[in-house]
Amino acid sequence: MKNLIIDATKEEIFFSIITESEYYTTTYINSRQNFDKFIDHLLDFLKKHKVEIRDLEKIFINQGPGTVSSIRNSISIAKAISLAQNISLYGFKSKDLEGKDYKKLMKLEKKKLLNKDLIKPLYSS
Numbered sequence: 244m245k246n247l248i249i250d251a252t253k254e255e256i257f258f259s260i261i262t263e264s265e266y267y268t269t270t271y272i273n274s275r276q277n278f279d280k281f282i283d284h285l286l287d288f289l290k291k292h293k294v295e296i297r298d299l300e301k302i303f304i305n306q307g308p309g310t311v312s313s314i315r316n317s318i319s320i321a322k323a324i325s326l327a328q329n330i331s332l333y334g335f336k337s338k339d340l341e342g343k344d345y346k347k348l349m350k351l352e353k354k355k356l357l358n359k360d361l362i363k364p365l366y367s368s
Contacts, residue, residue, distance in 0.1 A: 244262060244263055244300050244301075245260060245261075245262050245294055245298050245299050245300055246260065246261045246262070246299070246300060246301045246302070246303060246348075246349065247259070247260055247289075247299050247301070247302045247303070248260075248261065248302075248303045248304075248345050248348065249285075249302065249303070249304050249305070249317050249320070249321055250304075250305040250317075250345075251273060251278075251281075251305070251309070251313040251314070251316070251317040252305045252307055252308065252309030252310075252313060252314060252337055253273065253309065253337075254272070254273050255270040255271065255272060255273055256270065256271040256272075256273050256277055256278075256281065256284070256313075256317075257269075257270050258270075258284070258285060258288045259345050260288075260289070260292055260294055261345065261346060261349065266346070267288075267292045268345075269284075269288050269291075271284055273313060278312065278313070278316050281316060281317070281320060282320060285320070296324060296328055296330075297328055299324075299328070299330050300330065300331065301330065301331045301332075301333060301352070302321050302324060302325055302330055302331070302332050302333070303333045303334075303335055303345075303348050303352075303357070304317060304318055304321040304332065304333070304334055304335070304362060305317070305334075305335055305336070305337060306318065306334040306335065306336060306358070306362050306363060306364050306365055307336065307337065307364055307365030307366060307367065308336075308337060308365040308366060308367040309337070309365070309366070309367055310366070310367065311364075311366050314364045314365070314366060315364065318334075318362055318364060321362075322362065325360075331359065331360075332359070332360055332362065333348070333352055333357040333358065333359055334357060334358035334359075334361075334362035334363070335348055335351065335357050335358075336365060339351060339356075339357070
């Protein structure tokens with residue numbers, strides 16, 4: 244089981260891989276320059292940790308609230324990967340996390356408390 248978490252709703256772009264025994268993360272400043280390189284950053288992160296996209300079982304994407312461009316870009320990329328590789332896609336909200344405990348997402352998914360496939364962005368004003 245290899246799960247990818249993408250969260251670009253705050254001041255950082257956050258990528259994480261969670262497996263049964265390992266947990267890898269990286270962050271980038273949430274800026275226009277890094278969004279232009281978003282997919283490159285993601286692929287570099289996966290390569291660094293020897294994870295192929297086809298090895299992913301689930302993708303978790305923060306659907307907000309956050310800025311329109313950050314949420315739209317990150318959700319679009321997550322949906323594209325999910326559709327192209329037939330990977331389950333789950334949406335979560337910032338309020339679902341306590342203290343940035345992204346491992347909590349695995350528990351929420353098992354309890355069926357996350358949105359599956361139909362990701363609805365929540366934009367902040």
